[in-house]
Amino acid sequence: MRKLLLSSIIVIVAIVYIGRLSYLQLLDNTNKNPLDDTAIKAVYDYPERGYIYDRNGELLVANQPSYDVMVIPRDVKPLDTVEFCTLLNISKEDFSRKFEKAYTYSPRLPSVFVPQLSKKEYAILQEKMRKYEGFYIQKRSLRHYMTSVGANILGYISEVNDWDLKEYSYYQSGELIGRQGVEKQYEEVLRGRKGVKFIQKDRFNRVIGPYKEGIYDTLPVPGKDIELTIDNKLQAYGEKLMIHKRGGIVALDPKTGQILALITAPNYDPDLLVGRKRSKNYTELYYDSIAKPLYDRALNATYPPGSPFKTVNALIGLQEGVIDEQTTFTCYHGYRYGRNSFMGCHCPYGSVNNLDRGIYMSCNAYFANTYRRIIEKYPSAAEGMDAWQKHVESFGLGNYLGYDLPTGQSGKVPDEDYYNLVYGPKRWFATNTLSNAIGQGEVLTTPIQLANLTATIANRGYYFTPHIIKKIENDTIAHKFVEKHQTTVDPQYFEPVVEGMRDVYEKGTAQWIKIPDISMAGKTGTAENFTKINDKRVQLTDHSIFVAFAPVEDPKIAIAVFVENGYWGSRWAGRIAGLMIEKYIKGEITRTDMEEYVLNGSLEEEYAKPLSGKSFTINDGKFIKWPVKDTVNIKVPNNDKPIP
Template sequence: MKNALRKNVVALFFIAVSLIFLVKLFYIQVLNEEYKFSAKNNVLRYDVLQPVRGLVFDRDSNLIVSNQPAFDIIVVPREVTKIDTTVFCNSINIQKVDFIEKLNSAIEYSKYRESIFEKQIDAITAANFREKLYQFPGFYLRKVTKRIYPHKNLGHLIGFMGEVNSKKMKEDDFYIKGDLLGVSGIEASYENKLRGEKGMSIRLVDVHNRTQGKFNNGEYDTLAIRGKNLISTIDIELQKYGNQLLYDKLGSIVAINPKNGEILSLVSSPNFDPEKLSGKNRSKNYKKLINNRTKPMFNRALLGEYPPGSTFKVINSLICLQEKTLNVNNFYNCDGKYFFEKDRSVKCHKHTSKVNLSDAIKYSCNPFFCENFEKYFNKFDTSEKAYKNWFAHVTSFGIGDWMNNDFFSGRKGLLPKADYYNNYYGENNWNSSTIISMSIGQGELLITPIQLANVSAIIANRGFFYTPHIIKTIENELSIDSNFTNKKFCSVNKEHFKYVIEGMFDVVNSKNGTAYNAEIARFNICGKTGTAQNPHGDDHSIYIAFAPKNNPEIAIAVFIENAGWGSKWAAPIGNNLIQKYFELKDK
């Protein structure tokens, strides 16, 4: 009896174990897709489908960035076996030492993950390589797109593409080793919009790595989604003309539509051709550009920091009017010098001695603005209080802080806080005379060209601005960032601007104005010249302007390095650009 019971228990045990194994086997073979993939991994290839990058147009829908089909050679190091490296290298025109370096780099990244071995080979080379692909296990081709830049001088505006680094790969799993992303300009600022979404294609391959078709008829494939197209705010014809105006010069031009903050033109000279930073030779060309002594890769319009010189006098005038320390009906007698200390003075150039505000702007009279700077400071109990109030006014014009525009890079300029002078001179040991150079846009003050163009737009608008931006619309999106569409106001009331604008109008349209040009009178340009002292060489030539005087459509800033008086180079260049704007508009 006991033996029979024992036999039954043992039999039941084996039956139960057998059932468990059968159920598990059914699950593995029929229900669980994971094991199905694991069994076939040795005959499957997972091809990442790169999305087509979005296109970029100018404001009139002229194409300024496009794409061209190209191919990347992909490698999975663990799948690479002994191959004829001579045949391989000859197929794609590289040296054996390059082959070894690239393969070792891929192994260092990961033996098991794919990485890009060679980027953006042309269609003919790819076709030749494809015929021999069966000889190179572990390598395969991936269709991509190469960026094409039909206009050769848009490097600072459009930017360029570069290889993703390890930090970016850790931050964003979209990228793998060898992927390209925007490094500067629009390409970088709108990378997430332009790049699209990757897809995946699972293919059956034979022992020679040749495609035998899709796995399960493509059931597990996902399509790549192309990037979004962008319409920029740039007028390509105005941009090209700006490049011509700055040919063989060091400097920049920024032109803004004051009605909405749209950047019409942004030129930095010398420039570079973004096409040279695309394709196989990009690394070699990049090194040449970086080592060029004229710094063509340096975007002077966004990163250049300069004293604003006499263009800053319009801001100080507005602050004094707001604080009621300047009366537009009062005259000042200029004798060629302003003594701010017993034996120290600020000089002036020859002009009519008796001047009011409008005359002082027209002639750019240094003593007038020094005098009113001191009057402003005398209104307050302490210099520190006066300076802090002045500082608040100046920052409301967008100076000394980030512009928060849609460019990837930029600088704040320099606007020292009161603590800087307290620490340098000691509390209560400094006053307006100590920083008198600030009254005429010199001293510790530094400003970027895009900031100064925004100042010009604020004056054109009589006290408000829209943050300058480079993109007008994004495909399938109803609007752009609200930061670019919200109106922002400076601290000076609207009624004060008319007095400064009258002076700026006389600068260009009066025979004694520092930027007088009778040939452009019909455009009703209002401007202000500036000459910034440069301790490292010749003075910088500066000019701000807007037009027309009423209902302005364009506001500009021009900086020409080491060119001397603002009236000599910057003003004629700026006025020519404005003239070109209206000529293009009338076509």
């Protein structure tokens, strides 16, 4: 009886185990990955990446065929490495290094051995691949740039790295991913989804056929085409104007927040980062720490906003009721405050300025008085600063704005906590922060923030989040890009400020850049610039700033231009802004005298003047390199100067 019971238990347990194993292998597919079986091989089918167009339907980025030599380390059999290396144009040391890297990643998963063969290399190699077991050729797509501009906008694609593989389960070693710009921001939209076929092998590593009749196989899904808000002709023109200069230009459509042009200078041809030459070219671009062609100054560079910021203080002063259109202040070549502090100005001595004249003459005394009244309206400087800060931030300053590009800086709007840290609680007053009145002090902005500020004034009090995407194939763009952001300043107060900006163009500091038949409102700015050389404070050439929108009655473009070491606002930034506005609105240039001045002008000598080293250019002047030490800018009060 005991023997029968023991035998029955053994039989029952065996049946349970066999049943469970059969269920797991034949019926239960939960969380089953075919690649867990060493007899299964995955063959990936990569989709074509989505095309990129500009706002007018001009094709900017397409695709071109590329061929990668892949390896599955465990499948590799002894081979003639000398012949194989000769075909691939690599050394035996390269072979060993690449194989070891692939084996470390996975002995049984495919890795890229040699990427991005040309058509000619592929044609030679494909006939002989049968001799090299464990190696095969995988067809992919590389980017084909139909434009030579906008590299900072478009970005590029490159192989995934170790961090990418840990962060994103979608990718396998050797696959491509978007880097920088639109390629990174809209990676999931552009890449599509790769297909996969699972192949069953026998114990001799011979292909039997599709695994489980292909029930796990998937087809590739092509990437979606996208249309950008960029006007490629305007982008190209802006980059041309900025050759031999450093800085940033951002142009927006005020009515929508669409980015019309996003220019950083120096820039580079996007084709430099395609194919097997990408690594060498990227290294050269990356290690140029002076010109910084990979650094997007339009989004990342933070500068004192200079005199364009006076418009914000004017609007806050009107909203707070401390000034009105008729309020006047007398200017004595500037504004004296405290014991020995003086804020210089170019207004005639003893001139009496109202709001309009204060704006178009860029009077420092007018805005110093206005700023003091704002802060001193409240019982304490801290409370006044809190109110002022909230107004300023409502214009989109001091934050990232929420645009759809993967890089940027927040800028800076100082607050009570900052000054408490610097001076101590209740130990500072309006005069300690007075340089904020003229856009110097602790306020820092990026070119895109200045452009957005200008668009807000053009709209008389609101803005849309700046964005680069206009349309996604069979999809919609984010809802946040059609939401209005209202400032804390009532719309009624914008008109007198707009009129003052119009007079900047008509009879003020920018009257020399008039464009026939275009009404424009603008504001010049000049920021003084210092650096340290051998521990000595040395003054460099001023930065040139200009913001504008046009036409005044029905704004179609708002623009901010920042030219490093560009003298005063009208000299470089003003001229460039005027030409960009005319190009966009008219499609042609009538101020050919101004265009000739900008195109033939260069600031390379200014950038090299206090430094050492010989400058040189490559890529037809689009990538400018100075092998010299970098500079540090120190902020001091600024003044607008008349154009010569």
